[in-house]
Amino acid sequence: MAPPDPHDPPDQHGQPQPEVLDQPGRAPVRRRTWALLGAGALVLAGAWAVDHGLRGQEEQAVAACREQAVAATGRTDRSMAMIRAYVQPALLSVPAGSSQDGFYDLVAEQAREAVPAVREALATCRGADVLAVHRGLREQRGAYVAHLAARADWLEEVGADGRAYYRDRPELALLREAAFGDER
Numbered sequence: 001m002a003p004p005d006p007h008d009p010p011d012q013h014g015q016p017q018p019e020v021l022d023q024p025g026r027a028p029v030r031r032r033t034w035a036l037l038g039a040g041a042l043v044l045a046g047a048w049a050v051d052h053g054l055r056g057q058e059e060q061a062v063a064a065c066r067e068q069a070v071a072a073t074g075r076t077d078r079s080m081a082m083i084r085a086y087v088q089p090a091l092l093s094v095p096a097g098s099s100q101d102g103f104y105d106l107v108a109e110q111a112r113e114a115v116p117a118v119r120e121a122l123a124t125c126r127g128a129d130v131l132a133v134h135r136g137l138r139e140q141r142g143a144y145v146a147h148l149a150a151r152a153d154w155l156e157e158v159g160a161d162g163r164a165y166y167r168d169r170p171e172l173a174l175l176r177e178a179a180f181g182d183e184r
Helices: 029-093 098-126 135-160 162-166 170-180
Strands: none
Touching: 029 098, 029 135, 029 170, 098 135, 098 162, 135 162, 135 170
16 A cells, blocks of 8 residues: 555544555546446436326326216216105105005116216226325225225116115215215
C-alpha cells in the first residue's frame, strides 16, 4: 500500500483516508457501486411506472364493475319492489292456497326478467382482472362478484317459485353491505 498522501484530509478519527485503488480493466469500487445503485433505481422506477399504469387500468375495470353492479342492483330492487307493492294487497286479501298461485307467478316472472341484467353485471365484474398485489381492488371486485352471484341465484330461485321472494335471506343483505357499504 502506498504511503498516505499528506494532502488528503483525515477521516473522522484523524486517520488518513484509504486510497481507492484503480485496477487495470476494472472501475474503482466507488464508481461501480454508484453504477449499480443507479441501475437498481432505474429498475425500480420502471417497475413502479408499469405497476402504476396497470393499477390505473384495474381501477377503471373495477369502477365499471361497480357501476354495472349498482345499476343492476338498483334496477332489480325497484322492479321487485313494484311487483311486491302490486301483489301484496291481493295476497293478503286471498285465503292461502292455490288461488294465490297466480300472484306468485307474477313475482316469479318479474324475477326471471331481472336475471339477465344481474348476470351481465356479474360477467363484467368477473372479467375485471386485478393483480394479486393490488389487494384492495381485488377485495372490492370480490365483494361485487359475491353480491351479484348471490343476487342472481336468489332471482333464479324466485323465478322458479315466486314464494321464495318472501323467504328471509340475511346473507344477501350482508353481501350487499360488503359490496356497497351504507349506500341504498
